Amino acid sequence: xxxxxxxxxxxxxxxxxxxxxxxxxxxxxxxxxxxxxxxxxxxxxxxxxxxxxxxxxxxxxxxxxxxxxxxxxxxxxxxxxxxxxxxxxxxxxxxxxxxxxxxxxxxxxxxxxxxxxxxxxxxxxxxxxxxxxxxxxxxxxxxxxxxxxxxxxxxxxxxxxxxxxxxxxxxxxxxxxxxxxxxxxxxxxxxxxxxxxxxxxxxxxxxxxxxxxxxxxxxxxxxxxxxxxxxxxxxxxxxxxxxxxxxxxxxxxxxxxxxxxxxxxxxxxxxxxxxxxxxxxxxxxxxxxxxxxxxxxxxxxxxxxxxxxxxxxxxxxxxxxxxxxxxxxxxxxxxxxxxxxxxxxxxxxxxxxxxxxxxxxxxxxxxxxxxxxxxxxxxxxxxxxxxxxxxxxxxxxxxxxxxxxxxxxxxxxxxxxxxxxxxxxxxxxxxxxxxxxxxxxxxxxxxxxxxxxxxxxxxxxxxxxxxxxxxxxxxxxxxxxxxxxxxxxxxxxxxxxxxxxxxxxxxxxxxxxxxxxxxxxxxxxxxxxxxxxxxxxxxxxxxxxxxxxxxxxxxxxxxxxxxxxxxxxxxxxxxxxxxxxxxxxxxxxxxxxxxxxxxxxxxxxxxxxxxxxxxxxxxxxxxxxxxxxxxxxxx
Numbered sequence: 031x032x033x034x035x036x037x038x039x040x041x042x043x044x045x046x047x048x049x050x051x052x053x054x055x056x057x058x059x060x061x062x063x064x065x066x067x068x069x070x071x072x073x074x075x076x077x078x079x080x081x082x083x084x085x086x087x088x089x090x091x092x093x094x095x096x097x098x099x100x101x102x103x104x105x106x107x108x109x110x111x112x113x114x115x116x117x118x119x120x121x122x123x124x125x126x127x128x129x130x131x132x133x134x135x136x137x138x139x140x141x142x143x144x145x146x147x148x149x150x151x152x153x154x155x156x157x158x159x160x161x162x163x164x165x166x167x168x169x170x171x172x173x174x175x176x177x178x179x180x181x182x183x184x185x186x187x188x189x190x191x192x193x194x195x196x197x198x199x200x201x202x203x204x205x206x207x208x209x210x211x212x213x214x215x216x217x218x219x220x221x222x223x224x225x226x227x228x229x230x231x232x233x234x235x236x237x238x239x240x241x242x243x244x245x246x247x248x249x250x251x252x253x254x255x256x257x258x259x260x261x262x263x264x265x266x267x268x269x270x271x272x273x274x275x276x277x278x279x280x281x282x283x284x285x286x287x288x289x290x291x292x293x294x295x296x297x298x299x300x301x302x303x304x305x306x307x308x309x310x311x312x313x314x315x316x317x318x319x320x321x322x323x324x325x326x327x328x329x330x331x332x333x334x335x336x337x338x339x340x341x342x343x344x345x346x347x348x349x350x351x352x353x354x355x356x357x358x359x360x361x362x363x364x365x366x367x368x369x370x371x372x373x374x375x376x377x378x379x380x381x382x383x384x385x386x387x388x389x390x391x392x393x394x395x396x397x398x399x400x401x402x403x404x405x406x407x408x409x410x411x412x413x414x415x416x417x418x419x420x421x422x423x424x425x426x427x428x429x430x431x432x433x434x435x436x437x438x439x440x441x442x443x444x445x446x447x448x449x450x451x452x453x454x455x456x457x458x459x460x461x462x463x464x465x466x467x468x469x470x471x472x473x474x475x476x477x478x479x480x481x482x483x484x485x486x487x488x489x490x491x492x493x494x495x496x497x498x499x500x501x502x503x504x505x506x507x508x509x510x511x512x513x514x515x516x517x518x519x520x521x522x523x524x525x526x527x528x529x530x531x532x533x534x535x536x537x538x539x540x541x542x543x544x545x546x547x548x549x550x551x552x553x554x555x556x557x558x559x560x561x562x563x564x565x566x567x568x569x570x571x572x573x574x575x576x577x578x579x580x581x582x583x584x585x586x587x588x589x590x591x592x593x594x595x596x597x598x599x600x601x602x603x604x605x606x607x608x609x610x611x612x613x614x615x616x617x618x619x620x621x622x623x624x625x626x627x628x629x630x631x632x633x634x635x636x637x638x639x640x641x642x643x644x645x646x647x648x649x650x651x652x653x654x655x656x657x658x659x660x661x662x663x664x665x
Contacts (some may be wrong), residue, residue: 032092033057033079033534034102035193036155038164038185038239043075046186050193051077057189057534065093065100072162072241076155078102081537083282083390090128098159101134104189105152105174106541108278113147142236145250146170149278149547153231155187162241170251171545172220172233172522175530179228183243190531191366194228199662202228207488209368209621209651214470214477214492216370216647217524221495224367225663233522256547257514257554258504265560266552268574275543276302279393286391287384288312290345292333294568295395297583298575299543301341303393311344313380313392317594318351333583340580348383350376350593354602359653364535365528368654370647372593374528381536390539396525397544400516401553403509403561404568406449406588407468411512412562414457414464429454438637448640462500465512469520471644480627482620509558521545596642599634607631607649614652615659622648
């Protein structure tokens with residue numbers, strides 16, 4: 031895994047590309063390189079930071095130039111050996127053992143048709159000296175990031191937004207709509223970017239830019255089409271597909287470890303990885319008892335220990351007890367955009383511990399919840415459809431009763447009350463609206479009452495802009511429509527984004543075997559009724575997992591990959607909330623309304639409402655805003 035950056039048709043391209051690569055040094059501490067090309071009418075500079083995973087020799091160094099094509103590549107191609115053999119049989123001579131050269135030669139031979147044949151995660155740029163054009167490409171499911179700014183016929187791109195912000199920050203401006211979007215969703219979906227004009231290359235897309243200043247994007251793979259086609263066929267046996275994907279994701283010339291929370295997804299990945307790689311170790315997190323009480327969190331480590339002991343996996347435990355006052359600004363800075371998900375802290379601390387032990391590659395169970403209906407929101411939305419069939423007189427009694435429940439008593443959180451109060455916020459809404467409300471932090475009135483006059487005009491568009499992602503589907507059932515929307519919006523915009531930034535900040539590569547084109551096809555071949563049943567999700571995956579794991583693990587209650595933010599907000603971060611959030615620039619400038627922010631804080635501290643996530647997100651947003659303005663980006 032690596033960091034890539036480049037400039038095209040810029041007079042200062044060498045200086046900018048070199049500075050961006052320096053800012054990406056954490057993504058590639060094992061090597062760096064720079065390519066510069068100038069001819070009449072064409073200027074191109076490509077920069078690279080290398081994290082050596084496959085072919086550790088200098089032969090795999092980048093930028094990689096061969097016969098007029100130069101590539102900078104960030105990713106792993108799990109089927110590169112098969113493609114290499116195919117290309118070699120066609121007469122291609124290779125000078126390295128790395129997958130980078132396979133990507134380059136496949137592009138040379140097949141052009142854009144090569145992209146759909148790649149099985150892996152990738153973002154890359156290829157410059158062609160003959161045509162003078164440059165192309166950018168991103169993997170089918172958006173695992174690897176790629177930001178770019180195409181303005182005035184010139185192009186700048188990088189693996190992380192911070193490389194652009196801290197190099198050409200004076201050319202950038204904060205997008206107010208993205209601020210509103212981050213408040214609503216607690217992340218910035220891929221359809222927007224925190225800076226005006228900067229784009230995220232969409233998953234399954236490649237883009238070409240020509241010397242005349244023109245640029246164009248092309249979609250080479252569509253998950254909506256893939257899901258619809260899979261749903262029309264017979265259900266695919268999940269077991270062999272998942273086993274094959276885990277095995278494929280183990281390809282590496284360095285040690286590989288796994289995340290093992292004790293939940294279903296990470297247990298599947300860890301046990302299947304151990305089958306192919308005996309002696310593999312795993313990492314898990316634990317929490318202080320007082321934090322678990324405050325969060326009303328189950329002790330996942332108990333199950334992680336059982337899985338590790340039963341299957342002979344060496345388990346490393348990391349207690350989540352950081353100096354959060356010092357760590358929070360760092361997390362905000364490394365995440366690029368205002369992302370209010372504290373799970374990034376867990377990922378960072380686990381990856382840092384693994385890296386210190388010499389591990390460069392980690393396998394994660396991420397993606398299974400999105401594909402198989404594993405989140406509480408999926409179960410809750412199915413339950414809401416049944417709830418809406420109740421007589422209005424019954425629902426009229428339920429709502430006020432639930433709204434009166436406290437979410438905490440003293441230092442002990444009341445988890446069922448939190449869930450019930452969350453459920454009642456969307457239970458009466460139509461299908462699409464209910465699903466969106468199940469994962470947003472506010473309804474329309476709540477969002478409008480929080481933002482100031484400058485941001486208020488953006489609220490209607492932000493509330494409406496992703497409805498088509500849910501409706502743009504020919505899938506026949508409610509559950510799979512939710513899964514598809516999650517795979518298009520939630521997974522690339524939030525989970526994969528924070529995983530990439532947090533892991534790469536520790537110079538560690540995280541691979542996600544469930545986020546694989548073959549697994550996606552198999553998952554959407556399962557009807558929704560095979561995923562969510564009664565009060566539980568992921569039923570199809572659980573049935574497959576019975577062949578690998580004991581029922582105690584397969585059918586244990588769902589636990590989230592979170593952090594004790596309620597405890598932190600009530601203790602360590604209390605002063606930061608009062609001084610930095612309430613007294614911060616967003617409130618002082620009127621972008622946020624002070625009274626609304628204070629009301630959220632008061633409701634959380636008194637235990638009347640569960641506002642910890644909103645407070646964490648707003649505090650993260652304030653810190654991000656201050657850091658961004660310091661980098662020179664205009665408000």
